[in-house]
Amino acid sequence: MSLQDLVYRVLSKPAVSRTLSRTGMRSGFAHRFVAGETIEEALAASQRLAAGGRRICLNHLGENVANEAQAREAAGSYVEMLRQIRARAIDGNIAIKLTHLGLDLGRDLAVELASGIAAQARDLGLSVEIDMESSDYTSLTIDVFEAVRRKFDNIGLAIQCYLRRSEDDLKRLEPLHPKIRLVKGAYREPPNVAFQDKAEVDQNYVRLLDRLLDGPFFPAIATHDPRLVDYAERRIRELKRAPDRYEFQMLFGIRRDLQNRLRADDHPLRIYVPFGTEWFPYFMRRLVERPANTLFVLRSLVAEGLFANRRH
Ligand SMILES: Cc1cc2nc3c(=O)[nH]c(=O)nc-3n(C[C@H](O)[C@H](O)[C@H](O)COP(=O)(O)OP(=O)(O)OC[C@H]3O[C@@H](n4cnc5c(N)ncnc54)[C@H](O)[C@@H]3O)c2cc1C
Numbered sequence: 001m002s003l004q005d006l007v008y009r010v011l012s013k014p015a016v017s018r019t020l021s022r023t024g025m026r027s028g029f030a031h032r033f034v035a036g037e038t039i040e041e042a043l044a045a046s047q048r049l050a051a052g053g054r055r056i057c058l059n060h061l062g063e064n065v066a067n068e069a070q071a072r073e074a075a076g077s078y079v080e081m082l083r084q085i086r087a088r089a090i091d092g093n094i095a096i097k098l099t100h101l102g103l104d105l106g107r108d109l110a111v112e113l114a115s116g117i118a119a120q121a122r123d124l125g126l127s128v129e130i131d132m133e134s135s136d137y138t139s140l141t142i143d144v145f146e147a148v149r150r151k152f153d154n155i156g157l158a159i160q161c162y163l164r165r166s167e168d169d170l171k172r173l174e175p176l177h178p179k180i181r182l183v184k185g186a187y188r189e190p191p192n193v194a195f196q197d198k199a200e201v202d203q204n205y206v207r208l209l210d211r212l213l214d215g216p217f218f219p220a221i222a223t224h225d226p227r228l229v230d231y232a233e234r235r236i237r238e239l240k241r242a243p244d245r246y247e248f249q250m251l252f253g254i255r256r257d258l259q260n261r262l263r264a265d266d267h268p269l270r271i272y273v274p275f276g277t278e279w280f281p282y283f284m285r286r287l288v289e290r291p292a293n294t295l296f297v298l299r300s301l302v303a304e305g306l307f308a309n310r311r312h
Helices: 004-010 014-027 039-050 068-087 107-123 135-151 166-176 200-212 226-239 256-264 280-288 293-303 306-310
Strands: 055-058 092-096 127-131 156-162 179-183 217-222 247-251 268-274
Touching: 004 280, 014 107, 039 055, 039 068, 039 226, 039 268, 055 166, 068 092, 068 107, 068 127, 068 200, 092 107, 092 179, 092 268, 107 127, 107 135, 127 135, 127 166, 127 179, 135 156, 135 306, 200 217, 200 226, 200 280, 217 226, 247 256, 256 268, 280 293
Parallel strands: 055 092, 055 268, 092 127, 127 156, 156 179, 179 217, 217 247, 247 268
Antiparallel strands: none
């Protein structure tokens, strides 16, 4: 069993996830990757990042709503985020998850709500990016994206390099000339669906990045992998690609050294800033992809005396 499998199994135990989600914000360790539970906290973090020359991608954490009312409420909160970004003159956009907009309840509801958000964003002069979730949703997500993208050109989509299908998906999306956020992929997927070996995922990242840079796409290079960042920088230089025709993207709190270097070299950089009370699944993905992260969580829990209390 790999270390990642082990970390995943331990964190998936209900008692462990309950403890972490109860204590994460209070003891501070969740702040390592999540800007806060409220939009105010997220906007304050965004303003600090924007002052350092970063673009922002604001994400209200939440997935898999149970009914239409919750989906509409989520859509309302996304629109409010757009208004706040505009009101505070932050150089930013928002990321949306289609299962937060009721994708489990039907494609049409997700198309309607995502279109409404894209329309509001367009009226405010802003844009929207659709996150890619687990492979159960890939086909539907692409289908919804295509439907919305035909009406609105201010919407982009994340594509995951660990999926075997992604090269074909990019071929299919090419006629739309879309913004594509290229990521490695953060969910646990079976071998028939996704490359399991890091070297294979990285190779596919290079292949798909080349396709984005050589084709009619706006590439958003979303990785903290220094070797891939170096590769992208080299290709951008060779192609003499202007800074208004690509951007790098990184997650809040991760590899700030690399973020600073990209800005120092004048590359456009967008930081994905997640917030909200439903931060646990996102936080867990950050722990599982980097088992060393569990150490700082453990240190924080020990410092709070959580384990000590258990013994009494
Ligand atoms: C802006 C943005 C948006 C994203 N959107 C999506 C999405 O829509 N769907 C999706 O499935 N995935 C998404 N991801 C997550 C992505 O799929 C990867 O899980 C994540 O970025 C880690 O992969 P990596 O490219 O950084 O490379 P890795 O090889 O995993 O990491 C490279 C280096 O980055 C640092 N690093 C990476 N992750 C962590 C971490 N958790 N903690 C500390 N250091 C770390 C380490 O130094 C590591 O050596 C997004 C990522 C980014 C940057």
